[in-house]
Structures are given as structure tokens and as C-alpha cells.
Amino acid sequence: MDVRHAAPAAALAVLALVAACTTTTTGRGAAAAGAAPPGLEAFYDQDLSWGPCAPFAVTADDTDAYADPALDCSRVTVPLDYAQPGGETATIGVLRKRATGDRIGSLLINPGGPGASGMSYAPSIAGQIVGTPLAERFDLIGFDPRGVGASEPAIDCETDAERDQERADIDADASPEGVALLEADSQEFVARCVERVGVDVLANVGTRDVVRDLDVVRAALGDDELTFLGYSYGTFIGAKYAQAFPRNVRALVLDGAVDPAQSAVESAVAQNAGFQLAFDAFAADCTTQPGCALGTDPARAVDAFKALVLPLYDAPAAVPDGRTLGYADAMTGVIQALYSEQLWEPLRLGLSELAVGQGRVLMLLADLYESRAEDGTYDDSLEAFPVISCLDEERLTDPAVFLEIDTRAREVAPFRDDGRGPTAARPPCAFWPVPPTTEPALPSVAGLPPVLVVSVTGDPATPYEAGVRLADQIGGVLLSVEGNQHTVALSGVPCVDDVVTRYLVDLAVPDDGTSCTI
The missing domain is CATH 3.40.50.1820 (Alpha/Beta hydrolase fold, catalytic domain)
Structure with missing residues (x-):
């Protein structure tokens, strides 16, 4: 969810x-x-x-x-x-x-x-x-x-340092090695939750x-x-x-x-389509303003956007606090800004900064989403997110389902497609140690x-x-x-x-x- x-x-x-x-x-x-x-x-x-x-x-x-x-x-x-x-x-x-x-x-x-x-x-x-x-x-x-x-x-599964590390780009793709790397990360998160929170708690937070x-x-x-x-x-x-x-x-x-x-598949596809509509609305506004990093043609905004963010895989942007903005954090910052028109102006500025190799504003937006404070500490909201979701969603373990989700998500939200191909990697819920407790359907x-x-x-x-x-x-x-x-x-x-x-x-x-x- x-x-x-x-x-x-x-x-x-x-x-x-x-x-x-x-x-x-x-x-x-x-x-x-x-x-x-x-x-x-x-x-x-x-x-x-x-x-x-x-x-x-x-x-x-x-x-x-x-x-x-x-x-x-x-x-x-x-x-x-x-x-x-x-x-x-x-x-x-x-x-x-x-x-x-x-x-x-x-x-x-x-x-x-x-x-x-x-x-x-x-x-x-x-x-x-x-x-x-x-x-x-x-x-x-x-x-x-x-x-x-x-x-x-x-629900406190990870340290602040582990959260920072997880946010760094994982050089994974649709290859078997890339899938294995992503799934290993999911399993490590599950293991930390079991060790630090306990199965008795994990089973009863849905x-x-x-x-x-x-x-x-x-x-x-x-x-x-x-x-x-x-x-x-x-x-x-x-x-x-x-x-x-x-x-x-x-x-x-x-x-x-x-x-x-x-269903989980239809929900994920609908949400990705929703974010594409939000991106299109932002792009239509941005391209009418002087200096928009997406250019002046909203029809070409997705391509212009990819030209800005895809290089971050290999060359992260500088951030004043010493961190660097990689592709994953950049996309997180963009998604955060698309939640509300109030954040369109910071997003416009963040993309303009990115065009000259700077990642300050997009990192601020990513930190807002990730609940990271200025002192480098995190609250536990994004750790609780998957733990609770795993008890509320249907338990999916078939890699083919996740391949379908990723394939269809890229089709309906091309601004989120990194060009590395859809992956069948399974998220933490596929490895969760306790079964779901909430029936999604509402009679x-x-x-x-x-x-x-x-x-x-x-x-x-x-x-x-x-x-x-x-x-x-x-x-x-x-x-x-x-x-x-x-x-x-x-x-x-x-x-x-x-x-x-x-x-x-x-x-x-x-x-x-x-x-x-x-």
C-alpha cells in the first residue's frame, strides 16, 4: 500500500x-x-x-x-x-x-x-x-x-547510518545479478526487523x-x-x-x-499513472516559465527530465552538507514535490540546480520524504511503512507478478523509467516472517x-x-x-x-x- x-x-x-x-x-x-x-x-x-x-x-x-x-x-x-x-x-x-x-x-x-x-x-x-x-x-x-x-x-529496524547507506544508489538492473542484489537488500531489512523489533510485534501491527x-x-x-x-x-x-x-x-x-x-497490481499501476499526470501538470507549468530546465515544450519534458536525472547513476550531484545526490534520491525528491502544487517551485529550482551539477534542493525534498532531520537523524515512519503494509496487503511471492507491476508502471509513468528494464526483484513483503492479518476487500x-x-x-x-x-x-x-x-x-x-x-x-x-x- x-x-x-x-x-x-x-x-x-x-x-x-x-x-x-x-x-x-x-x-x-x-x-x-x-x-x-x-x-x-x-x-x-x-x-x-x-x-x-x-x-x-x-x-x-x-x-x-x-x-x-x-x-x-x-x-x-x-x-x-x-x-x-x-x-x-x-x-x-x-x-x-x-x-x-x-x-x-x-x-x-x-x-x-x-x-x-x-x-x-x-x-x-x-x-x-x-x-x-x-x-x-x-x-x-x-x-x-x-x-x-x-x-x-x-518499529525501529535500522540505524540512521544504515538508512543513509540504503538511500545511496544500488547499481542494480534487470539482470539476474541485479535482481539478486535487490532481493538481498530486502532480506537484510527483514532480518533486521526480526532481530530488533521481534516477531511478536511484527505480527500485530497491521x-x-x-x-x-x-x-x-x-x-x-x-x-x-x-x-x-x-x-x-x-x-x-x-x-x-x-x-x-x-x-x-x-x-x-x-x-x-x-x-x-x-489488487496490488492495479493499485501500483494506478498510482504510477497518477504521478505521471502530476508530472505532466508540473511540466506544463514549468515550461511556461523562464529558465525551466525542462525546456519550453511540455511534449518533450519527459526526455528533458531523463537527460537531467539519468546521469546521476554514474555522476552524483554535489550537496553542501557533503553528501551526493544520486538517481534514487533525486527521484524521491521529485516524487515528494509532485504531492502538492505548493512544492512545484522548489522542484523547478531543484531541476535548474541539477542542470549545473548541484543537488541541494532535490536532496532537501528527498530528506522531507525520508523524514531525515538536519542533524542526520531519521524518525521511524518509513521503517514502519513496509512493516505495516506487509500485514495489510495480499502476500505476493511470484517474481512474475513483480515483473508485471514494474513493466506496467514504466508504461504508464515514463518519467520514472530509468531505461534499465523492468525487474522481477521481490520487495521485503515477499520474505515477511508472518502472514497478512488484514483483509483488503471491504464488504x-x-x-x-x-x-x-x-x-x-x-x-x-x-x-x-x-x-x-x-x-x-x-x-x-x-x-x-x-x-x-x-x-x-x-x-x-x-x-x-x-x-x-x-x-x-x-x-x-x-x-x-x-x-x-x-
Whole structure:
């Protein structure tokens, strides 16, 4: 499940670079909305101790954001393995910004990934909604899914030095030797995860268990029903929660939909096609501006782009911090920028730099995607990404399937084709030591309140059509948004934010066919 959601604050930070009290909450929601599952009563009825957020920070950005005295944090205890509720436990980190007015309940937010921290993301959303009915009526809650961010135990498979090394170009191709090299790298990652995280944790961090945790969190917060906003992979969490706990749903906003019924092959092809559309839109804009490194003809932009990035295999570009920008990091930086038009200007500048042998801006964009801080440290989000995905996706082990994926991806996204030929190399999930735990398909859900699905026409990571299908599958209402970016709710687009706010506060469902423009 190759989806991510970049926080607007982080994206704008790259744009700028270029240019003690404790309280207690008693859980009571489970009894009102339906009894706790047998054996889980103690988890559903637990009391939460709230205090300063500083001890929960896992990055320098967290440290700065969590200093806000208006925020408080806590931990929710859950079973590590729900089949053995009397056994080992895990904790889910939660961050809260209290409602300023007549409180309806809690609004829980997941920013995507899988692997992204809801605790880290929530302060930026809190800043975005200051003075709005959402801030007045809801406690804003950011939570870190199990294994992610401040939740414990953490998914931490690699050291910072190992991450840097992995980002260096691997001189692999479609030859048997190249395939063997790539697969060896995949197997090494799996071995590190088994050694450093443990099979017992790896077996229980999929969305199946995140959904169960989410219901425990809801109850521990004292909410009878769940009000939830999920971006990107967060839509998968929301949809699976609706399937598991339909009676406990108050309102769900699912923005940037993952299609649960789509096969891994079709999902990968659709996403690559989406990024090609985003690249084409960027190129159409860039080629109208003076000095665009892609030239003046958008029809020749792919060829011009390849002329810039393919030489990086043999001659990486200089970066001021002493690193060098290879082909892999350059492509990562480009992909990061294609998530949002806000990053088109840095991408244009980065390609212009590359034309003269410099890789500063593209490396900044790649570092944003990879969650690498200025001091060289990484958070664990991209380590959690494959670990969680391996439990959520169908287990594919046939090299022919991966050859088909790569072949078709190159056909629909020629800007990503490096000319070395499609490879049948299998990724880490093909070697994963435990089976999948989440069924991708989403059966129809009876008795569910209306769900609001938001889909952007030019979303590269979760294509628009996936939102159309999810709304149909879940019996939801679709808000179509014309634009070029990955997800949009509460990002400052008045038309969208008004619809989302009225839905969350008043449960006002928009008319069929309602649309907005970014």
C-alpha cells in the first residue's frame, strides 16, 4: 500500500528553506455505544492520565511543537495481541488540544502513511482551525498507531547510518545479478526487523489491530461514538473501522481514498499513472516559465527530465552538507514535490540546480520524504511503512507478478523509467516472517451513518477514481475537488473546509454532486 501524506507545515518548511499539570479522563464510551468485547473491559474502561507532551517528542520538530502549553498528552494501554488480552501490552500515544467552547466530543485524526505520526501532525491542524467551529466543539486528538512515533514498542529496524547507506544508489538492473542484489537488500531489512523489533510485534501491527486500538482509544477518551478524519492510508483505517464497529461511528471524513478492493497490481499501476499526470501538470507549468530546465515544450519534458536525472547513476550531484545526490534520491525528491502544487517551485529550482551539477534542493525534498532531520537523524515512519503494509496487503511471492507491476508502471509513468528494464526483484513483503492479518476487500456495511469521502481530481498518490469507488462501496457521499495535490481537507481551501466542518459539527451531508476547486 504505497501511500503517504505529507503534513502541510513540513511542505511549507521546505518552501521556506528554498525561499506540568496532570488531569484524568475516565473511559465510559464502550458501555454507551456497545459493550466492550469479552476480556477487554479493563482496556475500554481505563483512566487516562494527561500531562505535558514534551516526554512524547521523538523528533526536534516534535520538541518545538509539544512545548505549547495548550497541548497535553497521554498513553492508552492495549493488548499487544488481541487474541491474548491477558498477555503483553502496548501503548498508544495520544495528543490533545482541548475544545474551546461547547464540546461535542473528540475529533481523532490520522495523517496517513502507513507509519505517519498523528501526534506530530495534530499541532499543525490545530493551528489551521484556530477560531473555527471545529476548534470550539471538539477536542482535537492526534494518535500514533501501534508501533509508530511515540507508541510503544516502536518499529525501529535500522540505524540512521544504515538508512543513509540504503538511500545511496544500488547499481542494480534487470539482470539476474541485479535482481539478486535487490532481493538481498530486502532480506537484510527483514532480518533486521526480526532481530530488533521481534516477531511478536511484527505480527500485530497491521490495520486489523490499529482499528481495534482506535475503538479502545475512543472509549478511553469518553466518547460514545467515533468522529474521525483520515487522510490517505488513514482512509483505510477509517473504512476498516466502519466495517468492524459500524454502531460506534458518529462521523467519518475519508480524504485521499485508498481503494480496499483494488489488487496490488492495479493499485501500483494506478498510482504510477497518477504521478505521471502530476508530472505532466508540473511540466506544463514549468515550461511556461523562464529558465525551466525542462525546456519550453511540455511534449518533450519527459526526455528533458531523463537527460537531467539519468546521469546521476554514474555522476552524483554535489550537496553542501557533503553528501551526493544520486538517481534514487533525486527521484524521491521529485516524487515528494509532485504531492502538492505548493512544492512545484522548489522542484523547478531543484531541476535548474541539477542542470549545473548541484543537488541541494532535490536532496532537501528527498530528506522531507525520508523524514531525515538536519542533524542526520531519521524518525521511524518509513521503517514502519513496509512493516505495516506487509500485514495489510495480499502476500505476493511470484517474481512474475513483480515483473508485471514494474513493466506496467514504466508504461504508464515514463518519467520514472530509468531505461534499465523492468525487474522481477521481490520487495521485503515477499520474505515477511508472518502472514497478512488484514483483509483488503471491504464488504458492504449495514447501519453505517453517511460517510464523507473527499477526492481530488489530480491526486497522484490516491487517484480520484479510488475515492469514487470507496464512496460507492461504503455508501458514502463524495466531495469532488478539482486540483493537483494529495488530500485537501482543512488545508485552507474555504469551499472544502466549509463542507467538512459542517459535516463534522452538524452532521450536515453535502448534496450529491457537490464539488470544489483548489
